[in-house]
Amino acid sequence: MRYKMQTAELIWEIKNNIEKIGRSLKVIEVCGTHTVSIYKNGFHTLFEGYIDFISGPGCPVCVTHEGYIDRLVELSSEWTIYTFGDLLKVPGSSKSLSQARANGGKIKVMYSPVDAVEHLENNEKVIFAAVGFETTAPAFALSLEKVIEKGLKNVKFACELKTIDEPLKSLLQNHIRVDGIILPGHVATVIGVDSFKFVEGFKVASVISGFEGYDILLSLLSITQDILNEDFTVKNEYKRVVKKEGNVIAKGYIEKYFERTSAFFRGLGLIPGGGLKIKDEFREYSIDMSYDNTKQKDSLCRCADVLTGKIKPFECPLFEKVCTPISPKGACMVSQEGSCNAYFRYGKWKGR
Amino acid sequence: MCLGYPAKVIEIFEDKKALVEYLGVKKMVNIALLKNVSIGDYILIHSGIAIEKIDQKEAEEIEKLFGEVQDANS
Ligand code: SF4
Ligand code: SF4
Numbered sequence: 001m002r003y004k005m006q007t008a009e010l011i012w013e014i015k016n017n018i019e020k021i022g023r024s025l026k027v028i029e030v031c032g033t034h035t036v037s038i039y040k041n042g043f044h045t046l047f048e049g050y051i052d053f054i055s056g057p058g059c060p061v062c063v064t065h066e067g068y069i070d071r072l073v074e075l076s077s078e079w080t081i082y083t084f085g086d087l088l089k090v091p092g093s094s095k096s097l098s099q100a101r102a103n104g105g106k107i108k109v110m111y112s113p114v115d116a117v118e119h120l121e122n123n124e125k126v127i128f129a130a131v132g133f134e135t136t137a138p139a140f141a142l143s144l145e146k147v148i149e150k151g152l153k154n155v156k157f158a159c160e161l162k163t164i165d166e167p168l169k170s171l172l173q174n175h176i177r178v179d180g181i182i183l184p185g186h187v188a189t190v191i192g193v194d195s196f197k198f199v200e201g202f203k204v205a206s207v208i209s210g211f212e213g214y215d216i217l218l219s220l221l222s223i224t225q226d227i228l229n230e231d232f233t234v235k236n237e238y239k240r241v242v243k244k245e246g247n248v249i250a251k252g253y254i255e256k257y258f259e260r261t262s263a264f265f266r267g268l269g270l271i272p273g274g275g276l277k278i279k280d281e282f283r284e285y286s287i288d289m290s291y292d293n294t295k296q297k298d299s300l301c302r303c304a305d306v307l308t309g310k311i312k313p314f315e316c317p318l319f320e321k322v323c324t325p326i327s328p329k330g331a332c333m334v335s336q337e338g339s340c341n342a343y344f345r346y347g348k349w350k351g352r
Numbered sequence: 353m354c355l356g357y358p359a360k361v362i363e364i365f366e367d368k369k370a371l372v373e374y375l376g377v378k379k380m381v382n383i384a385l386l387k388n389v390s391i392g393d394y395i396l397i398h399s400g401i402a403i404e405k406i407d408q409k410e411a412e413e414i415e416k417l418f419g420e421v422q423d424a425n426s
Contacts, residue, residue: 033355033356084399111399111400112381112382112399112400112401113399113400114382114400114401115380115382115400132399135356135398135399135403136398136399138385138401138403139398139399139400139401142382142384142385142401186356186396186398186403189356189396189398189403189404190403211356239407239410240406240407240410240411241396241404241406241407242404243404247385247386247403247404249384249385249386249387250385250403253385336355337355
């Protein structure tokens with residue numbers, strides 16, 4: 001009961017702060033798990049008129065280009081593709097991986113890339129679909145190390161790993177004006193608070209947040225207080241996990257095996273330094289994934305506009321009508337952490 | 353794709369592995385990215401790998417507050 005009061009008080013205080021600021025705020029979250037937490041807890045309704053929530057390009061599945069999927073589909077006739085389950089339904093320009101599998105493509109779902117390597121046979125021809133941000137990059141670095149240790153000769157990585165800083169910069173510079181940013185707690189766990197210092201230059205209130213409803217409220221409180229105080233230093237609300245310098249061992253693994261490259265982001269386009277590729281000295285473990293990122297599926301899907309905060313999912317003409325989690329037309333509906341998917345599932349709170 | 357979850361360390365093995373428990377489910381995870389993991393520690397798991405230790409005191413404080421948000425706004 002006491003805690004319920006505290007939650008209610010917290011909500012009251014956030015609203016009170018916003019009234020003092022004197023206008024409604026635009027707050028963006030870039031992590032898909034935050035997106036889900038916001039909609040699941042009904043915060044977009046609770047703060048209607050106070051906070052406009054925008055879901056940025058944080059879920060690695062949502063920003064994956066059709067061309068990458070096409071290339072995996074092509075390779076799956078010859079190689080066994082190991083992928084995270086979420087990637088299965090992302091539409092390529094003609095097929096998704098799950099459709100390719102139905103047509104005989106060799107595709108396996110993995111939960112952990114390190115585990116998967118431990119169970120491989122010496123002569124298995126395997127490609128790991130390496131997607132994700134700095135949170136999953138260490139897992140792929142560790143699995144690459146295991147592949148080398150085990151002397152596996154037929155294992156390659158289709159590296160499409162992303163970094164968080166460059167796309168965030170591009171988003172803030174070119175696409176959107178926001179008052180506050182909820183920064184991704186798991187990415188921050190790996191790269192540390194200090195890696196987000198660059199956000200301060202944009203003069204927006206920012207906070208690294210945990211994922212429970214209560215964490216989000218604490219983060220919103222922090223954002224509103226910072227706006228009132230014109231304090232643009234990065235705050236860390238997820239202190240129970242995130243350290244100033246991050247996880248040094250994990251960062252070391254990333255640096256050992258990967259280097260920066262440019263990467264394509266749905267909605268944001270090609271971003272220099274936005275991706276990670278396998279270093280040249282380990283090039284034998286990498287498979288060429290170059291694809292034409294200008295060729296896009298001819299579709300009415302508006303993921304790109306959703307990811308840059310131009311529209312809300314329900315403003316897409318396909319939303320709920322032809323595009324649903326069972327039959328997704330775009331990546332934002334595929335991933336459990338995609339904004340269209342979150343809107344679809346928790347729509348009963350929709351303030352539209 | 354990338355849900356992280358907190359789990360308690362039950363047993364530690366060679367080769368940087370640990371048996372952890374989360375909501376009654378036991379699982380083997382890799383702990384190569386952490387230093388000094390002990391039995392009883394809480395760790396954050398992401399794609400089968402422990403990415404950080406969780407500060408237990410702070411976690412408990414927050415944990416008490418979990419779940420209350422939904423009640424408060426329903
Ligand atoms: S990788 Fe981590 S931080 Fe990024 S969307 Fe997934 S859960 Fe959020
Ligand atoms: S509702 Fe479907 S088609 Fe529309 S933007 Fe979202 S994923 Fe794309």
